[in-house]
Amino acid sequence: xxxxxxxxxxxxxxxxxxxxxxxxxxxxxxxxxxxxxxxxxxxxxxxxxxxxxxxxxxxxxxxxxxxxxxxxxxxxxxxxxxxxxxxxxxxxxxxxxxxxxxxxxxxxxxxxxxxxxxxxxxxxxxxxxxxxxxxxxxxxxxxxxxxxxxxxxxxxxxxxxxxxxxxxxxxxxxxxxxxxxxxxxxxxxxxxxxxxxxxxxxxxxxxxxxxxxxxxxxxxxxxxxxxxxxxxxxxxxxxxxxxxxxxxxxxxxxxxxxxxxxxxxxxxxxxxxxxxxxxxxxxxxxxxxxxxxxxxxx
Numbered sequence: 001x002x003x004x005x006x007x008x009x010x011x012x013x014x015x016x017x018x019x020x021x022x023x024x025x026x027x028x029x030x031x032x033x034x035x036x037x038x039x040x041x042x043x044x045x046x047x048x049x050x051x052x053x054x055x056x057x058x059x060x061x062x063x064x065x066x067x068x069x070x071x072x073x074x075x076x077x078x079x080x081x082x083x084x085x086x087x088x089x090x091x092x093x094x095x096x097x098x099x100x101x102x103x104x105x106x107x108x109x110x111x112x113x114x115x116x117x118x119x120x121x122x123x124x125x126x127x128x129x130x131x132x133x134x135x136x137x138x139x140x141x142x143x144x145x146x147x148x149x150x151x152x153x154x155x156x157x158x159x160x161x162x163x164x165x166x167x168x169x170x171x172x173x174x175x176x177x178x179x180x181x182x183x184x185x186x187x188x189x190x191x192x193x194x195x196x197x198x199x200x201x202x203x204x205x206x207x208x209x210x211x212x213x214x215x216x217x218x219x220x221x222x223x224x225x226x227x228x229x230x231x232x233x234x235x236x237x238x239x240x241x242x243x244x245x246x247x248x249x250x251x252x253x254x255x256x257x258x259x260x261x262x263x264x265x266x267x268x269x270x271x272x273x274x275x276x277x278x279x280x281x282x283x284x285x286x287x288x289x290x291x292x293x294x295x296x297x298x
Contacts, residue, residue, distance in 0.1 A: 005105065005106075005136065005165060006165050006166055006188050006189060006190035006208060007042070007043065007078060007105075007106060007138065007165060007166050007190050007192060007208065007209065008042060008190060008208040008209045009041070009042025009043070009208075009209040009223070009226060010040070010041050010042055010209055010210055010212060010215055010219070010222050010223050010226055011041065011042055011043045011044065011045050011078065011080060011192070011209065011210070011211045011212070012036040012041050012043075012044055012045065012211075012212070012213075012215050012216060012219065013045040013048030013049070013050040013051065013082075013211055013212075013213050014029065014032065014033060014036070014044055014046060014048070014050065014051055014064075014068065014216075015032070015050055015051060015052075015213075015216065015257045015260060015261055015264070015270070016029065016051045016052050016053075016056065016060075016064055017029055017032065017261070017264075017270035017271065017272070018271075018272055018274045018275075018276075019271055019272065020271060020272055022274075024056075024060055024063055024064065025270060025271050025272075026063060026067055028269070028270045028271055029064065029067050029068075030067050030070070031269075032216075032269060032270065033067065033068055033071040033072075034071055034075070035219070035269075036215075036216070036219050037071065037072075037075045037077050039219035039220045039223060040219065040220060040223035041077070041215070041219055041223065042077065042078055042209065043072070043077050043078025043079060043080060043105070044068050044071070044072060044077065044078070044079055044080070045080045045081070045082065045108060045211055046064050046065045046068040046069075046079065046080070046081050046082065047061055047064060047065065047081055047082035047083070048080075048082045048108055048211070048213075049082070049256070050213040050256055050257045050260070051064060051082070051257075052257070052275060052276055052279070053082055055275075055276035055277070055279075065081055065101055065104075066101075068081075068103075069101045069103040069104070070103075072103050073103045078105045078106070079101070079103050079104050079105055079106075080104070080105065080106040080107065080108050080138060080211075081098055081101070081104050081106075081107055081108070082107070082108045082109075082140075083095050083097075083098060083107045083108070083109055084107070084109035084110055084129070085112075086110075086112040086113045086114050086115050087112070087115075088112075088125050088128050088129065091109065091125075091129055092128065092129055092132050092133075095107055095109070095129060095132065095133040095134065095135070095137075096132070096133075096134065098133070098134055098135050099134040104134075104135050105135065105136070106135050106136045106137065106138050106165055106166075107133060107135050107136070107137055107138065108138045108140050108168060108211070109126070109129060109137050109138065109139060109140060110140040110142065110145075110146060111139065111140065111141055111142070111143075111146045111148050111150065112125055112146065112148065113145060113146035113147065113148070114146075114147070116146075116147050116148050117148065119150060119151070119154040122148065122150065122154065122158070123154065123158060123161075126139060126158055126161060127161055130161050130162060130163030130164050131162075131163065133163060136163055136164065136165035137163060137164045137165065138164075138165055138166045138167065138168055138190075138192070139155075139158050139164060139166070139167040139168070140167075140168045140170070140194070141155065141167050141168065141169055141170060141171065142170040142171070142194065143171055143172075144170075144171070144172050149171070151177050152176075152177040152178075152180035152181045152184075155167060155177065155181050156181065156184070156185070156186055159185060159186035159189030160186045160189070164189070165188070165189065165190060166189055166190035166191065166192055166208070167181075167189070167190075167191055167192065168194040168211045169181075169191055169192065169193060169194050169195075169202070169207070170193075170194030170195045171195070172195060173195070173198060174198050174201045174202060174205070178191075178202065178205065179205065182205045182206045182207065183205075183206075185206075190208035190209070191206070191207045191208060192207060192208060192209050192210050192211050193207045193209070193210035193211075193212070194210065194211050196210070196212045196213060196214040196215070196244075196245075196248035196251065196252070197245045197248040197249055197252070198245075199212060199222070199225070199241070199244070199248075200225060200237065200238070200240075200241025200242070200244065200245065201241070203225070203226060203229040203230075203237070203241075204229055204237070204241075209226055210222070210226070212248075213251065213252075213256055213257060213260060214244075214247055214248040214251035214252070214260065216260050216263075216264060217247060217251060217260060217263055217264075217290065217294055218244065218247060218294060218297065221240065221243075221244060221297060222244060224236075224240060225237060225240045225241055225244055228240060240297075243296065243297045244297070246293050246296070247290070247293045247294060247297065249293075250286070250289050250290040250293045251263075251290055253282075253286045253289065253290070254282045254283065254286050255279055257275065258273075258275050258279055258280065258282035258286075259282040259286050259287060259290050261273045261274070261275060261281070261282070262281065262282040262286065262287035262290070263287055263290050263291060263294070266287055266291060273287075
């Protein structure tokens with residue numbers, strides 16, 4: 001069990017850029033990671049869903065974490081690593097591997113998917129992992145992918161576990177459970193917005209920050225949004241929140257991270273817009289639409 005430090009601010013779940021030959025473009029990944037932190041992001045997430053970890057080999061995953069760890073060490077930034085499956089034993093093994101990177105400050109671990117355990121099973125799963133993990137856990141609550149919805153009571157119980165530092169809350173909206181949880185979250189337990197289009201209302205309700213894929217495209221603006229809500233600048237927060245929600249909608253017009261990669265490639269940030277099967281590269285119209293939304297916010 002580890003001492004938990006609640007995460008806060010904007011965290012970028014980094015894409016994995018690929019070369020024309022199909023390998024990982026490590027130089028481009030490092031430049032991208034540095035640019036996100038230079039823009040004010042509080043930390044990086046390696047091997048989140050946006051990074052296509054299911055399509056990477058073990059060696060490639062290690063290379064991604066190596067790059068992110070090096071950047072976060074140099075910048076003094078938080079590093080969260082995606083880990084875990086729908087089985088407790090294999091999830092514990094994944095988490096044990098994170099001891100290789102002392103720079104890791106947390107692990108983003110999904111609620112068990114496909115098997116659909118009871119809420120009690122979910123709690124037992126995270127209690128076992130938290131007791132064995134070398135880093136604090138951030139629960140990834142994304143029921144439209146896991147088919148396991150959780151109510152506010154269950155989420156509070158998870159937040160009270162030693163070694164669980166927060167939740168990435170991604171239910172597809174601002175629902176009743178979010179309102180209840182944010183109104184009475186356990187001490188030392190951070191609620192992070194995980195649906196980019198709803199980050200502004202989540203921040204308004206008291207979320208500590210967000211894990212936001214579309215922040216790749218306008219990191220300074222998402223950091224500005226979080227600061228505006230934190231500082232009580234409601235006029236600025238509302239206007240910017242609406243504009244960034246439109247950017248996020250455009251970024252997710254096709255399966256993530258296809259549009260984000262298309263925009264980054266169009267801007268010359270990464271060498272190709274490629275994703276790995278079963279994903280396909282974003283269509284030109286979707287990329288152009290996202291670029292237009294970005295131009296609208298300046």
